[in-house]
Amino acid sequence: MTASDPPATFGASAHGLRGDYAGMRPDYTVSQDYAAYTPGQQDRWRRLYARQMRLVPGRACVEFLRVVDTLGYDAGIPRFDEVNERLGRATGWQVVAVPGLLPEPVFFAHLAHRRFPVTVWLREEHEFDYIVEPDIFHDFFGHVPLLFDPVFADYMQAYGQGGQKADGLHALEYLARLYWYTVEFGLIRTDDGPRIYGAGILSSPSEIDHALASPEPRRIGFDLGRVMRTRYKIDSFQQTYFVIDDFAQLFRETAPDFTALYRQIAAQPQLAADALLPDDRVYR
Numbered sequence: 662m663t664a665s666d667p668p669a670t671f672g673a674s675a676h677g678l679r680g681d682y683a684g685m686r687p688d689y690t691v692s693q694d695y696a697a698y699t700p701g702q703q704d705r706w707r708r709l710y711a712r713q714m715r716l717v718p719g720r721a722c723v724e725f726l727r728v729v730d731t732l733g734y735d736a737g738i739p740r741f742d743e744v745n746e747r748l749g750r751a752t753g754w755q756v757v758a759v760p761g762l763l764p765e766p767v768f769f770a771h772l773a774h775r776r777f778p779v780t781v782w783l784r785e786e787h788e789f790d791y792i793v794e795p796d797i798f799h800d801f802f803g804h805v806p807l808l809f810d811p812v813f814a815d816y817m818q819a820y821g822q823g824g825q826k827a828d829g830l831h832a833l834e835y836l837a838r839l840y841w842y843t844v845e846f847g848l849i850r851t852d853d854g855p856r857i858y859g860a861g862i863l864s865s866p867s868e869i870d871h872a873l874a875s876p877e878p879r880r881i882g883f884d885l886g887r888v889m890r891t892r893y894k895i896d897s898f899q900q901t902y903f904v905i906d907d908f909a910q911l912f913r914e915t916a917p918d919f920t921a922l923y924r925q926i927a928a929q930p931q932l933a934a935d936a937l938l939p940d941d942r943v944y945r
C-alpha cells in the first residue's frame with residue numbers, strides 16, 4: 662500500500678479478519694478467557710515486554726514512562742478486569758476485549774464512550790519482531806498507558822465522537838490520517854528533542870530508532886490540515902512523523918467541528934507520505 666490510504670483504516674486487513682468472531686456480542690466485545698493463554702504465550706509476552714522496556718527509556722514521552730512500569734505487565738499477559746480497576750479510577754476509561762479489528766462505526770462508538778478495544782490474541786513466535794495487525798501486546802503496551810493521562814484520554818474520546826460524525830460526512834479518510842499520525846505514530850516535543858507517544862512506534866523494536874534517530878524520515882511540526890492531507894505507509898517505516906507541542910495542543914486543535922475543514926481539504930491536493938512543504942516546521 663503506497664499510493665493512497667486504505668479504505669478501511671480501523672478494520673482493514675489484506676489477509677482477512679484474524680481472530681474468533683463467532684462468540685462476540687453485538688458491540689463486538691468478547692470475554693477474556695484468561696485460562697486459555699498457554700505458558701508459552703505468557704513467556705512470549707514477558708519477553709516482548711522486557712525487550713520494549715529496554716528500548717523506551719529516553720525515547721518515550723514521560724507521560725508513557727511514568728505509567729507503563731506500574732501496570733504489572735512484566736508478570737505476564739494483563740487481566741482486563743484488574744487494569745480496568747485502576748484505569749477507571751484514573752480517567753474513567755475501560756478496556757474492552759475484542760476478537761480483532763473492528764468496523765469503523767463500532768470502533769468510534771467505543772472510543773466515544775471511553776472504552777478502548779483491546780485484541781485478545783497474542784502474536785505467534787514467528788511474528789515476534791513484526792506483526793501486521795494489532796495484537797494484545799500492541800494494544801496494551803502501546804495504547805493503554807497513555808489512557809491514564811487525563812488530557813490524552815479526553816482527546817481519544819473526542820476523536821471517537823468526531824469519527825461518528827465523519828462517517829456521515831464521507832470524511833473517514835481524513836480522520837484516519839489523523840489517528841495514524843497521532844495515536845499510532847505521533848511524536849511530542851520536549852526540551853531534549855522529540856519523544857514518542859504513538860503506539861505503533863512504542864510497540865515496535867525497530868521503528869523506535871527510525872522515528873528518532875534515522876536521517877531518512879521527516880519530522881514536522883503538527884498542523885491539523887497538513888496531517889489530514891498527508892497519505893501514509895502501512896507496509897514500511899513511516900516517511901513522515903508529526904510533532905505536537907503537548908497533549909493540550911492536540912486536544913485543543915482537534916476539539917472544533919471539522920465539517921468546514923473537511924470541505925477545505927477535499928478541495929486541496931492530497932500529499933504524498935514523504936512530501937515537504939515550504940512552510941513546514943522541520944525538526945532535526
